[in-house]
Amino acid sequence: MTLYGYFRSSTAYRTRIALNLKGLSYDNVSVNLAQDKQLEAEFKALNPQGLVPVLQADDLLLYQSPAILEWLEEVYPTPALLPKDAAGRMHVRALSAMIGCDMHPINNRRILQYLRNELSVEEEDVMAWCHRWMSDGFVALEQRLASNKTRGDFCYGDSPTLADCYLIPQVSSARRFKVDLSAYPNVVAVDAHCRTLKAFADADPMVQPDAPQ
Ligand SMILES: N[C@@H](CCC(=O)N[C@@H](CS)C(=O)NCC(=O)O)C(=O)O
Known part of the structure; x- marks a missing residue:
């Protein structure tokens, strides 16, 4: 592939x-x-x-x-990166969609470039935009993770799911934009745990061949 x-x-x-x-x-x-x-x-x-x-x-x-x-x-x-039961799959897909549909797209490069280059938005306000929409998403994600009492070290259950595939890059992006994550301890804990796994570590942007050395 x-x-x-x-x-x-x-x-x-x-x-x-x-x-x-x-x-x-x-x-x-x-x-x-x-x-x-x-x-x-x-x-x-x-x-x-x-x-x-x-x-x-x-x-x-x-x-x-x-x-x-x-x-x-x-x-x-x-x-499997989806749970066996339909309700579990719904939760994993919903957590994934919170990131993939509602957080990532509005902070994407082309959106920020449009704000900067075509609407002449100042860099400080572009950052305010990113912080606002990422923080909104993390507040809701944190509540979802905190309220799941059967959750292990991951977004859902005891093993990685698609939701973790979405979350870790979003946390990485938030850190790059200097979003304060201290109000989201469950998000930070899932991120920290996933990063101990080789599959996540090997996918990290900074170890990719095209990353700046
Ligand atoms: N919904 C698409 C979004 C893809 C997407 O936004 N990719 C970004 C990188 S994360 C991109 O190629 N951006 C180019 C640009 O903004 O011009 C997907 O999940 O594949």
Whole structure:
């Protein structure tokens, strides 16, 4: 398999975690978002949306990380990243969607570049935007994690699920934007625990070949 991504991309990062958890090997192709390579014709031939990640698996070109993660789960079911019961799967998908649908997209590079370059929003206000929407999301996530009394060290249950694949990159992004996480102890604890696992550590942006040395 070949993953078209970028070291710092949260959506590529969540895909790397899932691939690693499944024990799947893959080649990395870096699409330099800082240089807007995702908008060039060569990449848009792979994904007309101009967004990473894209995962090539034989003759299949997979796009949209939530769909890629679900595809991985279906095609490589072991180890499972979704619980066995329907209610559990609903919770894991809902936690994932809180991040993937409601937090990440509004703090994405193209949104921030639009604020900066087309609406002339000052950098301080762009940061205020990021902090506002990330914090809103973390407040709700923290409540969800705290209220689940059967939860182990992960977002759900005693083993990693898709929700952890989403959470750890979002925490990483929050730290990069200097969002204060001290009010979210459960979020921070899940993050710390996941980072002890090789699958997560190997997916970390700073150990990717295209990260600055
Ligand atoms: N919903 C898409 C979002 C993908 C996405 O936003 N990718 C970002 C990197 S995390 C990107 O390629 N951004 C390019 C840009 O903002 O121009 C997915 O989950 O795959």
